[in-house]
Amino acid sequence: MSNLLETKDLTVTFGGLNANDHVDIEVTQGSFVGLIGPNGAGKTTFIDAITGFVPTSAGSAIFNGHDLSELKPHERAQLGLVRTFQSLELFEDLSVRDNLLVAAHPTSWYTLLLDVLRMRQSNDEIEKRIEWALEVAGLTGLEEELPTDLPHGQRKLVGVARALAAQPNLVLLDEPAAGLDTAESNALGGHLRGLLDHDVTVFLIDHDMGLVLSVCDYIYVMDFGKIIAAGTPEEVRTNPEVVAAYLGEEAGEAQARSAEELRGMSDTAGE
Amino acid sequence: MELLFGLFAGLASGSVFALLGAGLVIAYRGSGVINFAHGSVAAYAAFTWDELRDMPGPTGIGNEGGSIYLPWFDPIPEWGFLKALHINNLPVEIHIMTDPPAWLAMIITLMMSAFIGLLMHFLVFRPLRNSPMLAKVVGSVGIMLYLQAVALLNFGNSNRADDGFWVFNSTSEPITNFIGMDKNLPRSTPYLAVAALIIGFGAWALYRYTRFGLATRAADENEKGATLLGYSPQFLAGLNWVISSVLAGLAGVIFLHKTMPNQLNLYVVSALAAALVGSLTSIPGAIAGGLGLGAFASMGVSATSYEWWPDWLPVDGVRAFAPVLVVILVLYFRGHKLPIRGTVGLGRQPRAPATKHPVVGVGVGVVIALVMSNIFISKWESTLTMTLVAILAMLSLVVLLGFLGQISLVQWTLAGISSFVLIRLASDGVKVRPMDFFVVTGPGWPDPLAALGGVVAAVLLGLLIGIPALRIRGVQLAVVTLASIVAIEDLLMRNRPVMGTAAHTMNPTPKPEWFGQYVGALDENSNQTDYWKFTLFAIIVTALAGLFVVNLRRGVTGRRFLAIRSNERAAAAAGVNVARTKMLGFGVSSFLAGLAGVLIAYKMPMVTSEFFSPFVGLAMIAFVYLGGITTVWGAVLGGMLVGGGLLSEFGSLHFEGITQAYINAVGGIGLIVNAILTSGEGISLLVTNQAKALVASMRGTDTQENHADEIVSTEKESV
Numbered sequence: 008m009s010n011l012l013e014t015k016d017l018t019v020t021f022g023g024l025n026a027n028d029h030v031d032i033e034v035t036q037g038s039f040v041g042l043i044g045p046n047g048a049g050k051t052t053f054i055d056a057i058t059g060f061v062p063t064s065a066g067s068a069i070f071n072g073h074d075l076s077e078l079k080p081h082e083r084a085q086l087g088l089v090r091t092f093q094s095l096e097l098f099e100d101l102s103v104r105d106n107l108l109v110a111a112h113p114t115s116w117y118t119l120l121l122d123v124l125r126m127r128q129s130n131d132e133i134e135k136r137i138e139w140a141l142e143v144a145g146l147t148g149l150e151e152e153l154p155t156d157l158p159h160g161q162r163k164l165v166g167v168a169r170a171l172a173a174q175p176n177l178v179l180l181d182e183p184a185a186g187l188d189t190a191e192s193n194a195l196g197g198h199l200r201g202l203l204d205h206d207v208t209v210f211l212i213d214h215d216m217g218l219v220l221s222v223c224d225y226i227y228v229m230d231f232g233k234i235i236a237a238g239t240p241e242e243v244r245t246n247p248e249v250v251a252a253y254l255g256e257e258a259g260e261a262q263a264r265s266a267e268e269l270r271g272m273s274d275t276a277g278e
Numbered sequence: 279m280e281l282l283f284g285l286f287a288g289l290a291s292g293s294v295f296a297l298l299g300a301g302l303v304i305a306y307r308g309s310g311v312i313n314f315a316h317g318s319v320a321a322y323a324a325f326t327w328d329e330l331r332d333m334p335g336p337t338g339i340g341n342e343g344g345s346i347y348l349p350w351f352d353p354i355p356e357w358g359f360l361k362a363l364h365i366n367n368l369p370v371e372i373h374i375m376t377d378p379p380a381w382l383a384m385i386i387t388l389m390m391s392a393f394i395g396l397l398m399h400f401l402v403f404r405p406l407r408n409s410p411m412l413a414k415v416v417g418s419v420g421i422m423l424y425l426q427a428v429a430l431l432n433f434g435n436s437n438r439a440d441d442g443f444w445v446f447n448s449t450s451e452p453i454t455n456f457i458g459m460d461k462n463l464p465r466s467t468p469y470l471a472v473a474a475l476i477i478g479f480g481a482w483a484l485y486r487y488t489r490f491g492l493a494t495r496a497a498d499e500n501e502k503g504a505t506l507l508g509y510s511p512q513f514l515a516g517l518n519w520v521i522s523s524v525l526a527g528l529a530g531v532i533f534l535h536k537t538m539p540n541q542l543n544l545y546v547v548s549a550l551a552a553a554l555v556g557s558l559t560s561i562p563g564a565i566a567g568g569l570g571l572g573a574f575a576s577m578g579v580s581a582t583s584y585e586w587w588p589d590w591l592p593v594d595g596v597r598a599f600a601p602v603l604v605v606i607l608v609l610y611f612r613g614h615k616l617p618i619r620g621t622v623g624l625g626r627q628p629r630a631p632a633t634k635h636p637v638v639g640v641g642v643g644v645v646i647a648l649v650m651s652n653i654f655i656s657k658w659e660s661t662l663t664m665t666l667v668a669i670l671a672m673l674s675l676v677v678l679l680g681f682l683g684q685i686s687l688v689q690w691t692l693a694g695i696s697s698f699v700l701i702r703l704a705s706d707g708v709k710v711r712p713m714d715f716f717v718v719t720g721p722g723w724p725d726p727l728a729a730l731g732g733v734v735a736a737v738l739l740g741l742l743i744g745i746p747a748l749r750i751r752g753v754q755l756a757v758v759t760l761a762s763i764v765a766i767e768d769l770l771m772r773n774r775p776v777m778g779t780a781a782h783t784m785n786p787t788p789k790p791e792w793f794g795q796y797v798g799a800l801d802e803n804s805n806q807t808d809y810w811k812f813t814l815f816a817i818i819v820t821a822l823a824g825l826f827v828v829n830l831r832r833g834v835t836g837r838r839f840l841a842i843r844s845n846e847r848a849a850a851a852a853g854v855n856v857a858r859t860k861m862l863g864f865g866v867s868s869f870l871a872g873l874a875g876v877l878i879a880y881k882m883p884m885v886t887s888e889f890f891s892p893f894v895g896l897a898m899i900a901f902v903y904l905g906g907i908t909t910v911w912g913a914v915l916g917g918m919l920v921g922g923g924l925l926s927e928f929g930s931l932h933f934e935g936i937t938q939a940y941i942n943a944v945g946g947i948g949l950i951v952n953a954i955l956t957s958g959e960g961i962s963l964l965v966t967n968q969a970k971a972l973v974a975s976m977r978g979t980d981t982q983e984n985h986a987d988e989i990v991s992t993e994k995e996s997v
Contacts (some may be wrong), residue, residue, distance in 0.1 A: 058851065084853035096848040098841045100627055109841040110852035112834045119862065122833025123826055173853050 011036045011177050011208050012057070012088070016066035019049070019056050019232075026052040028232040029066065034044060034177060039200065039209045041223035045252055049232040050212045051093055054179045058090045067268070068260075071176060084110075087176030091166040091183060103165055104150035107137050110173035117245050137172055139205070143198045144168035145191075148246040160186040164195070177208045178249065186217045196222045283459050285573040290467040290536060291548075292572020293474035297529035298545055299552025299564035300478055301522040301918065304485075306558045308497045308518025311403050311414050312753050314760065315421035316526055318547030319398075322349060322425050323391045323527030324539035325433045330374065330383040344376040346386060347432035349394050349425065352962045370432060380443045384531065391527025392520045394425070399519040404512060410627060411752045414952040415685055416903055419756075420953065423896050424946025426543050430939040433539075440806045442535025445469040471569065474530060480697030481525070485561065494518060498559070544892060547761045548575075551601035554608040554757070565603075575600035591625035595769035602761040609750050609758065610957055628959040630681060630840055630908035631966075636828040640821050642928055643914065650924075651813040659808035660768065661927040663799065666816040667877045669917035672902035673827050674870035679899070680908040681836055682863035683843030684747050689871045690757040690898050691766050692736040694890030696875025698770075698777050699785050700732030701885060705778070710788045711805075718788075719778050725791050732879065733872035739766070740868025741861060748857050751846075761891045771887040787879045799881045807883050816877050823870055827910050830866070839863055893942070897921060900945040904952055906960030915962050922947070 012034040019027040026049045028169050034040045042050050055061040057068050059080035065142065068075040070088050078086070089110075098106050112118075121128055141147045144164040154162050167183050180199075184192040196218050202209055213219050220240045228236040228243060230252040236243060243249055298316055305313045313319075326346055352368050374386065402417045409417075441449050445466060452462040485491035497504035497511045504511055530542050551571055556563025578596040581587055633639065647666070650658045674689045706722025723731065746758050770776060790798035792815075799812040830836050837861050841849045850856050879885055901920040906912025918925040921941040930936040956964055 060847070060851075079855075080850040081853050081855045089853070092848065092851070096845055098844040098848060100629060100844050101837065101840055105840075107836055108834075109837055109849065109854060110798055114834060114838070114855075118833075119830065119835050119866070122835045123829045125829055125833075128834050169848075169852060188978070234284060276932075 009036055010034065010069075012068070012070050012210070014057065014066060014068045017053070017056060017063055017068055018065040019052050019061055020064040025232050027056060027063075030232070032227055032233055032234065034208060034210055036208055039203060039211070039222055040174070041211045041213070041219040041226040043212070043219055043226060044229035048229045048252075050229055051181055052232075054181055054210075054212065057083075058088060058179065063165070068098055084173060087174065088179070089170045089173045089175035089177070090179040090214070091163075092182050093181040093185070095154075095162055095166060097162060097165055099153070099155050102151050102153060103141075103146060103157075103168070106154065106165055106169050107140055109171040110169045111137055116169070122175060123243045136174060140168040140171035143171055143200065143202065145194065158186075160188075160191060163187075171202075171207070177205055177210060178202070179185070179210045179212075181212050182214060183211070184213050184218050188218075192218050240249060251253045279459060280580045280583060281577045283456065283461050283463075284577040286456065286463060287467065287580075288576025289471040289522075290533075290572065291570055291576070292569040293470040293534075294529050294533040294545060294568075295548040295552045296474040296568025297525055298549030298566040299556065299568045300481055300629070301525035301529070302546075302549055302553040303556055303558055303561055303564045303813050304481065304511040304518050304525065305522035306553070308483075308494055308522070309399070309403055309515040311418060312550070312553075312558070312757065313398075313421075313522070313879065314415070314418040314756070315398070315425055315541045316549060318422045318425035318429075318524070319391060319394050319523050320530030321539050321542035322394060322429050322530075323387050324440075324530035324534045324542055325429050326772040327383055327387040327531045327534065328388045328438055328528075329433060329537060330378055330386060331380070331440070331443075333733060344371045344378055345371050347371055347392060349390070349397065349428060351428050351431045351940070353944075373448075376647045387531055388524050388527050395519040395521075395523025395778030396516065398523070399516045402950050402954075403519070404515070407512070407515075409953065409957065412627070412679075412683070412685060413958050414757050415753050416899075416953045417950050417960060419687070419896055420900060420946045421950030422543070422546075422946075423893065423900050423949065424943050426893060427939040427942035427946060429539070431937075431943060440534045442466070442532075443720050446473075446532045446535055448535040457963050462537075470532065474565060474569065477525070477528065479559060481521075482561045484988065490514075490517070532725060544764055547764050548572075548601040548756050550761070551604040551608070554605055554612075557644045558611065571601060571604055574604075590773065592768070592773050592775075595765070595773060598764045598768035602758075602765040605758055605761045606746060609746065611756050626868055627683065627843060628680070628906075628908050628957055629963065630831065631963070632832045632836070633828045636825055636910070639911070640824050640828075643824070644817055644821050647813075647817045651810060651817070658809075658924070658927075659813060660799075661922065663813055663816050663877070663881050664922040664927075665917045665924045666820045667874050667881065667917075668821050668898065668901075668920045668923055669913050670823055670877060671871060671898050672905070672913035672916045673823050674867040674874065675829060675899060675902045676907060676910065676913050677830065677839075677870065678863055678867035679902075680840040680912070681831060681843065682860065682867075683839075684860065684863065685752060685756040686743070686745075686747075686759045686864075686867070687742055687756055687802045687892075687895065687899060688762045688766070689740075689867060689894075691763045691771075691890055692740050692868050692871040693875035693878065694771055694887065695739055695766065696732035696736040696872035697879040697885050697890075698732075698887075699735040700876060702778050703731040704728035704788050704790075706788065710786050714786075722788075725789055725797075725806040726793070729876045729879075732876055733869060736872030736875060737865055737868045740864050740871070742822060744861055744864030747864065760892075763895065767887055767892070769892070771890065785881050787885075789881045797880060800883060807881065812880055814936055815880070819873060819877060823873060824910050824914070827870075827913075831910075835859075835862070859892075897942050897945055900942075900949040903958060904945065904948040904960055906962035906964075907958060908960070909962050911962040912960045917961075947968070 010033050011023060014030055014032045017027055017030040018025060030053060042053065044050050052061060056063050056073060059078060070086060073086055075083060091098050098109060137276055141150065144167045146161065146164055146168055147278050149157065155161060157165065163183055163186055167180060170178050187195060192215055199209055200222055211219060211223060226238065226240055226247045227234055227241045235252060236246045298320060302313060302316050303310060330344060330346065348370055350368065350370065352370055398421060402421060406414050406417050441447055446469060447466060448464070450465040454462050456463040485494060493504060493509040494514050496507065497509060497514050501511045548571055549568070552568035553564045555567025575597050578600055579593050582591065582593050582596060647662060650662050671690055671693055678684050678686050678689065701718060702720045703723045704725060705718035705720035707717050707719040709717050743759060743762050747755050750758065786800050787798060790796065797811050797813065797815040799807040799809050801809040838854050841854060842856055842859055846856050866973050882889070897920055902913055902916035904919060905916030917923050920926060921938040926941045952958060952960055
């Protein structure tokens with residue numbers, strides 16, 4: 008398996024603060040990778056940096072053989088590097104279906120001409136992709152609703168569906184489960200696992216530790232902009248530094264109890 | 279030496295830019311609104327002062343004086359029996375005293391300014407406080423249009439000169455041999471500069487050292503925080519509107535001896551540049567920016583007297599271009615660094631539903647137009663074609679403002695450029711009519727080609743103006759485009775070396791022939807401008823343009839436009855090339871405006887730059903908003919309502935007193951009401967919604983549920 012995304016020494020500086028500090032992350036094709044860390048650790052900044060929404064000050068990011076540094080956000084999206092947002096960022100005046108269509112339709116210099124002459128620009132492949140995206144996000148039947156009429160959790164899923172409609176190779180999900188209850192969160196986890204069968208690699212940020220630990224193959228842990236640990240869910244769960252970062256206690260003292268707690272959380276999620 | 283003298287001479291106009299700029303800063307800090315009507319407040323105050331002091335201008339217009347006119351007009355025109363009854367529906371004129379002393383006139387004038395400030399706060403900006411930025415811009419543009427029109431209604435012709443008062447007059451001996459430069463400086467110039475500095479310092483001190491100033495600055499930083507500390511942000515906003523308006527009135531009055539009141543309307547462009555130099559927050563910055571801008575523009579004007587100065591850069595063009603340059607530079611270098619940024623959700627944008635059954639609709643429209651045309655009824659020809667021109671111009675606004683959400687105020691001026699370039703390209707130095715006095719020289723292109731040249735010129739200029747939109751957005755773009763209007767008018771349209779005599783003389787378009795068919799409105803036999811082939815041509819062009827816009831909205835492009843209007847950040851994340859799509863929008867919109875220009879060139883017996891004045895353009899925006907900025911039907915309705923359109927002409931034929939100014943004043947009010955009540959969706963969507971609700975209630979279904987939905991959505995909005 009080759010690396011789909013690979014960052015080396017990726018650094019993002021805000022003022023004097025390194026929001027991302029020499030971050031090395033590798034995402035192999037067809038894997039399900041998670042990134043966890045306490046609030047303010049720099050997780051969203053990392054997604055912003057590789058999708059071109061904040062400038063990087065050092066380091067490199069290679070996606071599918073392309074150096075990303077010179078590419079604009081939409082060019083990265085067109086390469087198949089597609090993200091969702093923590094803060095919704097939907098097209099609020101467009102129906103759910105139109106939200107997806109914006110991402111799904113390719114454009115060329117003669118698109119306007121096709122529009123004006125009423126030539127059909129959708130094809131079966133696009134239609135199928137949209138249906139599939141709606142199904143993964145559990146939004147089937149809500150196509151004609153406006154995002155503003157949906158509850159917060161579902162709005163978040165519109166963002167996920169829109170990312171999937173853009174035909175991604177790698178989808179970067181920024182807290183898709185925030186606002187969902189445990190059952191919904193589990194259902195989403197199951198659907199997301201299913202993406203791997205559609206050749207979509209997934210990179211997931213979430214606070215729902217149960218979700219992350221249960222669906223990811225490999226997990227990175229970030230704190231203060233640095234990667235402090237990485238490994239399989241089992242390894243991360245028992246890593247004392249991770250426990251310390253999350254619970255803010257002396258790593259040695261509370262390690263056993265905290266590890267137990269984390270395990271408990273994932274067990275609950277698994278039930 | 280010329281330049282140094284230019285610098286000093288420019289301090290006079292610089293002082294008024296400075297004071298107006300300071301007023302803009304105060305209003306902005308107090309309420310977060312950039313007030314496009316600020317110059318119009320100054321103009322209304324100047325008119326009031328002039329009327330009180332009874333100084334009839336060179337045309338001798340003006341009554342016995344000593345009266346004030348409240349900033350509104352009698353809304354019910356004097357029709358039929360009402361006229362016989364002499365009913366005054368609304369008091370407008372109040373006679374104070376004949377020949378009031380200057381100090382009293384000054385107090386009354388400043389009170390009038392304060393009153394206008396209060397009205398603006400309570401009737402417009404307070405209701406709009408939680409509306410999207412677009413609605414606030416539209417609201418202030420509506421006030422600008424309204425005040426300008428009401429001044430025209432109440433004070434009549436604006437050609438009045440005022441000699442001024444006290445040290446601010448044009449009658450004192452000039453300062454001869456000013457600091458040894460062998461040139462005469464008007465004596466009022468140093469007084470104006472000193473006045474600007476003193477008033478500016480006073481305003482700065484007020485906000486720096488008083489409790490009120492502290493509270494305003496607190497509310498500016500954090501409105502919620504200020505509320506928690508016990509200050510009412512809305513009370514502060516109202517007070518700031520009063521101070522801002524009084525400053526505008528003061529600026530208008532002390533500068534009146536140098537200009538005519540009506541000119542003050544567009545001083546807002548330079549004032550905006552000055553306020554931007556102060557980052558919209560610093561009064562000293564705005565004062566310095568205003569004085570600097572005045573000096574800079576005046577130095578540019580002085581430079582035109584040098585021999586090396588190129589002919590194609592006229593004096594007026596340089597003066598008008600200076601503020602544009604400052605605005606663009608400031609916004610470019612101080613605007614937000616990253617091009618893509620989420621917009622804060624302030625209320626929702628007007629909906630933009632796709633038009634259903636456009637072919638049927640356009641078909642019906644075409645049939646009605648044909649019936650009204652000269653082919654059947656001769657009376658309405660000119661009005662009909664004016665309506666079609668307006669519809670075309672408004673379609674360009676629907677695409678750019680309605681779909682793409684880019685607040686550009688310049689599109690009507692682009693139509694003008696198209697007209698002028700067409701005439702210039704089609705001319706060949708031969709008289710069109712025997713009666714024409716001047717001839718226009720040019721390459722004499724045959725017509726479809728010349729028309730294409732005009733449209734291409736409009737598109738290229740539109741794209742050029744669109745470039746700043748890649749970096750700046752919303753209200754800032756409105757500022758840039760407003761400044762561009764004035765610059766384009768003076769730099770291009772009235773530019774004799776570029777436009778030839780087309781820039782000054784009034785000639786019809788030569789040979790408007792498309793493939794052997796004459797399509798001009800000028801009937802060579804009767805010398806009337808109602809030739810039926812032009813009407814047919816205009817109907818076809820407008821119908822095709824309407825279908826074009828409908829299909830654009832229904833297609834991939836329209837969806838992407840709406841996506842960008844909604845959220846640029848998300849659009850980029852979804853793989854939309856925001857920059858290219860925006861440029862496409864500017865291009866398409868300018869293309870439609872260019873087509874409108876072509877129709878105007880064929881329609882008018884003469885084309886002048888007055889026809890493309892900024893206020894006509896703002897009226898177009900006002901009426902398309904009223905009709906519905908997001909739909910093709912909105913453009914059709916707006917085209918009929920605007921002055922010269924079918925509905926307004928019908929009104930003025932049947933009711934005395936419905937003049938262009940009356941219609942613009944009503945349009946300004948309509949614009950404001952529309953922005954407040956329907957979040958800018960306009961009449962067309964209002965009617966559609968009501969019709970839908972009616973149908974639903976007749977079927978007896980869902981009405982309850984719909985009602986419940988509405989309540990929920992209003993609740994959401996109020997949250």
